[in-house]
Amino acid sequence: MSRSFVFPVRAPTRRVTIRPAGWGDIEGMARVAVDTWGLTYVDILPKAYLARMRYASQENQRSRMMHAHAVHHFVAIEPTAGEVVGFASCGPTRNGGGEVPGEIYELYVQHGFQSRGIGRRLFKAARNQLASDGHESMIVWVLSDNPNLGVYPRMGGWRHARKTIRVGGASVEETAYTWRLDRA
Numbered sequence: 001m002s003r004s005f006v007f008p009v010r011a012p013t014r015r016v017t018i019r020p021a022g023w024g025d026i027e028g029m030a031r032v033a034v035d036t037w038g039l040t041y042v043d044i045l046p047k048a049y050l051a052r053m054r055y056a057s058q059e060n061q062r063s064r065m066m067h068a069h070a071v072h073h074f075v076a077i078e079p080t081a082g083e084v085v086g087f088a089s090c091g092p093t094r095n096g097g098g099e100v101p102g103e104i105y106e107l108y109v110q111h112g113f114q115s116r117g118i119g120r121r122l123f124k125a126a127r128n129q130l131a132s133d134g135h136e137s138m139i140v141w142v143l144s145d146n147p148n149l150g151v152y153p154r155m156g157g158w159r160h161a162r163k164t165i166r167v168g169g170a171s172v173e174e175t176a177y178t179w180r181l182d183r184a
């Protein structure tokens with residue numbers, strides 16, 4: 001009897017688990033943050049600034065965020081190695097609670113795992129959390145030159161505002177997208 005083998009080009013998305021992050025995930029989240037920043041922002045942010053990003057300092061930053069009131073983190077876990085391959089964080093808007101009360105602060109998926117629906121699943125987990133926390137709307141700020149800007153209108157976001165910020169000594173523009181939230 002002949003046997004045929006199928007070698008999947010990409011791991012099936014359903015095998016990646018999305019769950020709330022715990023303290024044990026901080027190292028993996030820091031790795032995803034540093035790696036994705038380095039690759040995504042290489043032509044947008046100063047190279048010296050990106051080169052200074054370190055796993056250890058990101059771990060410290062993430063530990064502080066874990067302590068912050070009403071801030072939530074979700075991770076995507078690749079089951080074979082139990083590795084963090086993506087994360088999202090969300091909570092009250094950082095600009096002092098303007099007209100949009102909730103915010104997704106970060107959404108990152110490791111390069112080898114992008115374009116498989118993991119970002120959408122993390123986004124949904126964060127959006128549902130903000131809705132069940134009672135926020136009626138939410139905002140995401142994204143660098144206007146980010147090649148992934150188009151993900152947010154694809155997820156139903158409305159372009160809302162633009163602002164210029166300073167990152168690593170350079171002026172860069174950010175674009176905000178907003179969503180109305182239904183109670184989850």
Ligand SMILES: CC(C)(COP(=O)(O)OP(=O)(O)OC[C@H]1O[C@@H](n2cnc3c(N)ncnc32)[C@H](O)[C@@H]1OP(=O)(O)O)[C@@H](O)C(=O)NCCC(=O)NCCS
Pocket residue numbers: 036037040107108109110113114115116117118119120121141142143146147148149150151154155
């Ligand atoms: C942006 C990012 C989080 C998206 O996650 P992902 O797992 O790659 O995206 P998904 O496969 O879940 O795709 C979500 C939707 O966006 C679309 N999409 C994906 N990449 C896109 C891109 N670069 N431009 C436009 N649309 C895109 C997909 O087609 C999909 O739409 P659909 O479900 O209606 O078909 C991920 O690519 C990433 O981390 N990139 C590097 C870091 C980054 O830019 N983070 C955002 C910072 S604000």
